[in-house]
Amino acid sequence: MARSDTRYRQAYNRLLDFCGTLPVGASVPAETELGEIANVSRTVIRRCLSRLEERKVISWDGREKRLLRRPTDADRVELADSRVSTADLEQRFLDWVLRFDVPADTPLSVAELSRTFGVPQHELKEFLAGLSRFGLVARRRQGGWMLRGFTRDFAVELSDFRAVLELNAVEQAAEAPVDHPIWPRLEALRAEHLDLAARIDSDFHAFSKLDETFHKTINSVVRNRFIEEFQKVISLIFHYHYLWDKTEEKDRNAAAIAEHLAIIDALEARDADAAREAARRHLRTSKTTLLSSLRHHELG
Amino acid sequence: MARSDTRYRQAYNRLLDFCGTLPVGASVPAETELGEIANVSRTVIRRCLSRLEERKVISWDGREKRLLRRPTDADRVELADSRVSTADLEQRFLDWVLRFDVPADTPLSVAELSRTFGVPQHELKEFLAGLSRFGLVARRRQGGWMLRGFTRDFAVELSDFRAVLELNAVEQAAEAPVDHPIWPRLEALRAEHLDLAARIDSDFHAFSKLDETFHKTINSVVRNRFIEEFQKVISLIFHYHYLWDKTEEKDRNAAAIAEHLAIIDALEARDADAAREAARRHLRTSKTTLLSSLRHHELG
DNA sequence: TAACAGTTTTTAATAATAAAGCGCAGACGG
DNA sequence: CCGTCTGCGCTTTATTATTAAAAACTGTTA
Numbered sequence A, B: 001m002a003r004s005d006t007r008y009r010q011a012y013n014r015l016l017d018f019c020g021t022l023p024v025g026a027s028v029p030a031e032t033e034l035g036e037i038a039n040v041s042r043t044v045i046r047r048c049l050s051r052l053e054e055r056k057v058i059s060w061d062g063r064e065k066r067l068l069r070r071p072t073d074a075d076r077v078e079l080a081d082s083r084v085s086t087a088d089l090e091q092r093f094l095d096w097v098l099r100f101d102v103p104a105d106t107p108l109s110v111a112e113l114s115r116t117f118g119v120p121q122h123e124l125k126e127f128l129a130g131l132s133r134f135g136l137v138a139r140r141r142q143g144g145w146m147l148r149g150f151t152r153d154f155a156v157e158l159s160d161f162r163a164v165l166e167l168n169a170v171e172q173a174a175e176a177p178v179d180h181p182i183w184p185r186l187e188a189l190r191a192e193h194l195d196l197a198a199r200i201d202s203d204f205h206a207f208s209k210l211d212e213t214f215h216k217t218i219n220s221v222v223r224n225r226f227i228e229e230f231q232k233v234i235s236l237i238f239h240y241h242y243l244w245d246k247t248e249e250k251d252r253n254a255a256a257i258a259e260h261l262a263i264i265d266a267l268e269a270r271d272a273d274a275a276r277e278a279a280r281r282h283l284r285t286s287k288t289t290l291l292s293s294l295r296h297h298e299l300g
Numbered sequence C: 001t002a003a004c005a006g007t008t009t010t011t012a013a014t015a016a017t018a019a020a021g022c023g024c025a026g027a028c029g030g
Numbered sequence D: 001c002c003g004t005c006t007g008c009g010c011t012t013t014a015t016t017a018t019t020a021a022a023a024a025c026t027g028t029t030a
Helices: A006-020 A031-038 A042-054 A089-099 A110-117 A121-132 A152-174 A182-198 A200-219 A225-244 A249-268 A272-299 B006-020 B031-038 B042-054 B089-099 B110-117 B121-132 B152-174 B182-198 B200-219 B225-244 B249-268 B272-299
Strands: A058-061 A064-067 A106-108 A137-139 A145-147 B058-061 B064-067 B106-108 B137-139 B145-147
Touching (some): A042 A058, A106 A110, A121 A137, A152 A249, A152 A272, A152 B152, A225 A272, A225 B152, B006 B031, B006 B042, B042 B058, B089 B225, B110 B121, B121 B137, B182 B249, B225 B272
Antiparallel strands (some): A058 A064, A106 A145, B137 B145
């Protein structure tokens, strides 16, 4: 019942490596300096030094530390496990919710999630607490969490919010200076769209990815931590639902390509009003698609 | 090292109360039913029943439970502590940050915060995890948290974001139907603004509260969980900084009243463009005020 | 056979604790 | 005698062990 000593183990091995670079008999640097080498606090260093002394790799008497022998592979310590990536927990969690179509108002068990994701409970709790800011999960009165889920209301509000953010982005893009990096990127996107449009009959599946890139590009002109935070969630959710709704996918995608091109045209003409209008039209379509995808899911 | 048994204690006392309403000798209802009365699970009820039997308040044999005597005050159990409100932790935390002007990039000690706020550590962690979504705090690489704080960048981005949300709200307000509750509220606000304007020389301090009400009203036309979540933080922050910047407070407030009235005028005339423009102007002023308040703070 | 009590399994909240971090006082070397 | 380094002890954090509470099962009786 205590935190893991991975930090110590890693530091220890790193110190062994360092000692390997020193000649036998050389004096070992001060604790502070070693701390900087291994990027840990002095406390950890001291523990490592204790062990090094114990194993007779170094002598240690006050500030007199000397390398006694060349360290071998046998001196190294195991660094137990490679704890599964905790970084993309968000990605994996949303993926799970969307892929398995977890219904709204499902009680979430921290213990169970902890097992399926291979992440300690307390980390999950923190993560869920974060998500609750987006209204995707909520605390239950008697403890525990529940997925507020992917209801129609949620989808509508998410779409509306997305529209607000993205119309703002389009407005800003229209006023971006000529040397802004968005212009070459838009030009490249236009080419990709035209390319895909030409072979839409066979490759219409490729659109989903292109769509994501397009919206990411548009939004990239807005440098705002709040908006960026949301964008991650928004794009993921739209992305998935796009993938699902298989009804008339080809036609939908062809239409969306046309709408994207209209936005690009208006932007490159620096016509803010037209761009706004085009974006508004496209977002309206997106919203409809998202809602219809939900409806099919409910029925299915 | 276990969770507290407050739930059990409360349930026990509530059952005592319930028994008080029964005549001596009456049969006590089933566990499930008792569970509904006290709003706890059967497990807790059984624990309570055990104690009731032990103290000879009831007899208990299988499903045969009878009230032996009228419960007295001596039978009740203490419910240890009144854990300080955990509900408005957000309010209190932001209050603390802003009031004591905690500088950016301050390391936050969960242990210390836990003490000053009288809240268990794990709750604080969850809370901080939630705040990190707003970019106000961040995890440090080597564990712990830090306040990313109230930098100039943060203020700029917050203002911009607020502007995006609020311009959208104004747009929607301009198109609200005649029977929408916003109209009488706006009319009332107009009166309050005029009233305050008349006695601005003495009462200019009262504006801060009026400002908050005004913006809250405008935003109330947008029903969107994401936006609402943000609004709480935004309004709190602006509110505080308004209170601080004492330079030319009277003039500033008088000007703001005029700007508010312009927005109300345009809205009531259902002139969306004019309303947008008026709002844009006001938001620009607000941003300037927020930034100058920061500047003074840095210097002072 | 349906409602109930007894039992077992799971889950979540909290305390305990090892690991890591921090800072000061004094020692040591130059 | 001054600056650097270490020894030491206190703080803080991350993680686990433990228990309260909830939920799920199972058998029994009215």
